[in-house]
Each structure stands twice: as C-alpha cells, then as structure tokens.
Amino acid sequence: xxxxxxxxxxxxxxxxxxxxxxxxxxxxxxxxxxxxxxxxxxxxxxxxxxxxxxxxxxxxxxxxxxxxxxxxxxxxxxxxxxxxxxxxxxxxxxxxxxxxxxxxxxxxxxxxxxxxxxxxxxxxxxxxxxxxxxxxxxxxxxxxxxxxxxxxxxxxxxxxxxxxxxxxxxxxxxxxxxxxxxxxxxxxxxxxxxxxxxxxxxxxxxxxxxxxxxxxxxxxxxxxxxxxxxxxxxxxxxxxxxxxxxxxxxxxxxxxxxxxxxxxxxxxxxxxxxxxxxxxxxxxxxxxxxxxxxxxxxxxxxxxxxxxxxxxxxxxxxxxxxxxxxxxxxxxxxxxxxxxxxxxxxxxxxxxxxxxxxxxxxxxxxxxxxxxxxxxxxxxxxxx
Ligand SMILES: Cc1ncc(COP(=O)(O)O)c(C=O)c1O
Numbered sequence: 001x002x003x004x005x006x007x008x009x010x011x012x013x014x015x016x017x018x019x020x021x022x023x024x025x026x027x028x029x030x031x032x033x034x035x036x037x038x039x040x041x042x043x044x045x046x047x048x049x050x051x052x053x054x055x056x057x058x059x060x061x062x063x064x065x066x067x068x069x070x071x072x073x074x075x076x077x078x079x080x081x082x083x084x085x086x087x088x089x090x091x092x093x094x095x096x097x098x099x100x101x102x103x104x105x106x107x108x109x110x111x112x113x114x115x116x117x118x119x120x121x122x123x124x125x126x127x128x129x130x131x132x133x134x135x136x137x138x139x140x141x142x143x144x145x146x147x148x149x150x151x152x153x154x155x156x157x158x159x160x161x162x163x164x165x166x167x168x169x170x171x172x173x174x175x176x177x178x179x180x181x182x183x184x185x186x187x188x189x190x191x192x193x194x195x196x197x198x199x200x201x202x203x204x205x206x207x208x209x210x211x212x213x214x215x216x217x218x219x220x221x222x223x224x225x226x227x228x229x230x231x232x233x234x235x236x237x238x239x240x241x242x243x244x245x246x247x248x249x250x251x252x253x254x255x256x257x258x259x260x261x262x263x264x265x266x267x268x269x270x271x272x273x274x275x276x277x278x279x280x281x282x283x284x285x286x287x288x289x290x291x292x293x294x295x296x297x298x299x300x301x302x303x304x305x306x307x308x309x310x311x312x313x314x315x316x317x318x319x320x321x322x323x324x325x326x327x328x329x330x331x332x333x334x335x336x337x338x339x340x341x342x343x344x345x346x347x348x349x350x351x352x353x354x355x356x357x358x359x360x361x362x363x364x365x366x367x368x369x370x371x372x373x374x375x376x377x378x379x380x381x382x383x384x
Contacts, residue, residue: 003125007118008345016339022371024358025339027165027314033282034229038274039265046264054261060252061244062088062236063263069270070222070236077197078211079220084241087248088258092195092223092235097123098247098254099219099237100156103189104129109154113141115317115346115355117165117193120158124348130154133349138308140164140171143178150182156189161209163196163313166346166357170311173206180212189217198227198279200312201287216240219247224266226314227279232262286314286361292368293360300376304383316358317343324382326356332378338371 012025046054061067067083074081089095096119104110106128112121114133124131132149135142141159159179161171171179183190192209210218223235239247251257269275293316297307308317320326326342333340343355363371 001126003128004122007122009118009341012339012341016334020337021334022338022367022374023362024360024371024375025341026359026362028359028362029226029230029282029314030285030361033285034231035269035274035278038269039229039232042265042268042272043261045268046261050264054264056260058257058260058263060248060257062086062258063260063267066234066263066267069267071238074208074220074222074238077194077205078207079238080211081238082241085238085244087237087239087244087251088263089221089235089237089251090255090258091225091230091233092193092221092237093119093123094251094254095219095221095235095237096120096191096193098250099189099191099221099239100124100127100129102243102247102250103191103217103219104156108156109152111146111149111154111157111188112348113159113164114349115166115343115352116158116348117160118346120193121346121348124158129156131348133347136164136167136169138169139175140169141175141179143175143182146179146182150186150188154188156191157183158191158193159209160193160195161206162194163199163310163315165196165313166315166341166343167317168308168310168313168315169317170206171209176207176209177212180209180215183209184213184215184218190215190219192218192220194220195223196226196313197222199283199286199314201283201290203311210238217243219243227275227282228266228269232266234258234262234266283312286312289360289363289365289368290316292365293358293372296369296372300372301379305379314359314361316360318356318358320354320356320379321383322354324354326354329356329378329382332382333375336374336378338374340375 067086070086071081109130111132134145210220220238306319341357343352
C-alpha cells in the first residue's frame with residue numbers, strides 16, 4: 001500500500017467538480033453519446049426473456065455467448081481467439097490488474113512507455129514493480145531502446161499501441177513487429193492495452209502486437225467502455241486458454257464474476273448490430289472536436305509549443321519548451337476557467353514537467369476554441 005496514491009486526475013476532477021471550468025482534464029467519454037434509450041430497451045428485453053439467469057450468479061469467465069462474440073471480434077484483429085481464450089472482466093482496468101497480479105512478482109521489472117496510462121502504472125506500483133522506460137516519438141514507443149531495457153531482465157512489457165493514453169500516439173506497423181518479436185524472444189510476458197482500438201478516425205487498422213509473435217504469456221485487453229458506455233463495466237482479456245483458466249480463478253477470488261445482467265445487455269447490443277453505428281457516431285463527433293482543437297492550437301500556438309496529431313482516441317499531448325512547468329501553469333489556467341492534466345504524473349520514469357494532456361471529447365467545439373484561447377494566453381505569458 002505504501003506506493004498506492006490517489007490518481008492526480010481523479011483529484012483534479014474532484015477539485016473542479018461543480019466549478020464552471022472548460023475541462024480538458026477528464027478521461028471520460030462524452031455522455032451525450034451514450035445509448036440510453038437502447039440500453040433501456042435491452043434491459044427490458046433481458047429481464048423479460050432471460051430475467052432469472054440475468055439476476056443469478058454466473059460463470060467467472062463470463063457469459064458464454066459474449067465470450068464467443070468477443071472471440072469473433074478479436075479474430076478480425078488477427079488474434080487466434082476462441083471463446084476459451086476470453087475472460088470477461090469488470091472493465092479492462094480489471095483485466096490489467098488481474099494480468100499484472102498473475103504475471104509479475106514483487107520487485108520485478110516492467111518495460112513500458114514513458115509517459116504511460118496512469119491507472120496501469122498504479123496497478124504496477126501496487127505490485128511493487130521496477131520500471132524500464134522507453135521514450136515515445138511520432139511513431140509510438142521507440143523500439144531502438146528495447147534491447148537495453150530487455151538486458152535488465154524485466155518480467156513484463158506493457159504497451160498501448162493505438163491512440164495511446166495520454167499522448168494519442170500510435171505505434172507503427174514495423175515497430176509492432178519488432179516489439180512482438182523482441183518480447184517473445186526475451187521470453188517475457190506481454191500486456192497489450194487496446195482500450196481505444198475502435199475510436200479510429202482515419203487510416204487503416206494495424207495488427208495487434210499480441211497477434212504478431214507466438215507468446216504463451218501474451219495478454220490482450222479491450223473494453224466496451226469507449227464504444228457503448230463505461231458504466232456497464234464490461235471489458236475483456238484474451239490469452240492462451242490455460243492462462244485464462246488461471247486468470248479466471250484469480251477473478252473469482254476478486255469478484256466472482258462480471259455482472260450477469262450487464263453482460264447480457266452488451267451481448268444483445270452487439271447482436272442487434274448497434275455497435276458499428278454507435279462506434280461511427282462516437283468517431284464522427286470526436287473527430288470533429290479533435291480537428292477543432294488542432295486548428296485552435298495551430299492558430300494560437302504554432303512555433304511556441306509542440307503537440308501530437310492523434311488519428312483516433314480522446315487525447316492530444318502538448319510539449320512546452322524545456323524548463324517550463326505545467327503544474328505551475330495549471331494554477332494560472334484554473335484561475336481563468338480551464339483545466340488540463342499536467343504531464344509529469346503520467347511518467348513512471350520521471351520527467352515530463354513541461355508536458356500536458358488535453359482531452360478533446362468533453363467540451364463542445366465552441367468551448368474548445370474558447371479554452372485553447374485561454375490556454376494560449378497562459379502559456380504565452382509564462383514564456384514571456
Ligand atoms: C488506456 C486505458 N486502458 C484501460 C482503461 C480502463 O477502462 P475500462 O476499465 O472502463 O475498460 C482506460 C480508461 O480510461 C484507458 O484509458
């Protein structure tokens with residue numbers, strides 16, 4: 001517990017809740033896009049047609065038809081998945097936690113991107129991980145740095161190949177192959193977090209890292225949180241069948257199983273063909289807002305700061321010149337009515353004091369323009 005601390009983001013959200021801020025800080029999807037009416041209709045259908053089972057305990061590994069459906073989806077992403085390879089989890093956060101608990105002993109090393117997903121780092125921290133961090137560039141994790149990290153004999157590699165949280169960066173196809181082979185060659189476990197896979201606004205989907213090299217301890221994690229609604233708490237992992245059995249035992253200790261009711265709702269939502277149009281609606285709305293944010297940054301801050309241009313997901317990452325501190329900038333920004341997350345807390349390897357994360361899906365297009373105007377003023381004054 002000594003290394004378990006409150007998330008900087010959760011604290012920031014709590015501090016600013018109810019205030020009249022333009023928020024670029026949260027990691028939350030836009031609730032206006034949640035399919036409330038459809039979920040109501042499905043809740044009714046599940047209770048009418050399958051109510052007793054939906055309110056009963058269920059198998060630890062998950063609702064069998066949903067496992068089969070996720071397996072079919074993942075075969076489309078190049079993974080050799082059958083129902084026996086799928087564990088339904090309480091969001092993909094639980095998938096990450098179970099995988100780390102199973103695959104990492106206290107004091108062992110994790111290879112990961114710097115910066116990386118904060119709540120995964122918190123899970124690693126709680127299992128007393130050591131870190132071997134790799135830098136990111138426009139092509140995602142810099143794989144040239146891998147051999148040195150692997151020479152330190154870590155136990156696990158963690159990667160977010162698509163529209164990484166927090167930077168929005170995507171790992172190139174070539175680097176995916178290099179990473180998969182190097183990890184399998186080193187004989188260590190691989191944890192791939194693909195929470196944003198379906199939120200692609202442009203370009204072709206790239207193969208999953210887990211699909212690219214045989215690795216008996218590869219775990220791929222996904223979620224319905226970003227494409228239906230996070231409150232349903234339905235995520236999943238995909239791994240070798242024998243590992244799924246062991247992770248299922250671990251899940252049983254934790255919470256017996258994921259909700260029988262919500263799993264049936266998610267299954268029917270997908271079965272009725274509502275997932276694809278739902279994803280399109282999320283992508284169209286998020287893409288427009290990303291474009292507005294990027295245009296506003298270009299108009300206000302070209303030549304002053306650098307930023308990423310994500311092909312999907314929910315985040316843009318901004319880098320100020322070295323020596324500037326976004327933690328101090330946040331205080332100024334909040335006084336003028338905007339919030340963002342300073343980048344340092346996403347860095348398990350330290351550094352990043354001059355960076356910040358902008359979520360582009362929480363504010364309206366008009367508020368994004370207004371908010372970037374304010375951010376630009378605050379940045380310009382701090383650099384003057
Ligand atoms: C990269 C990443 N992985 C996993 C999760 C966990 O999401 P959930 O537990 O809702 O599936 C999130 C949530 O924001 C995320 O950003």
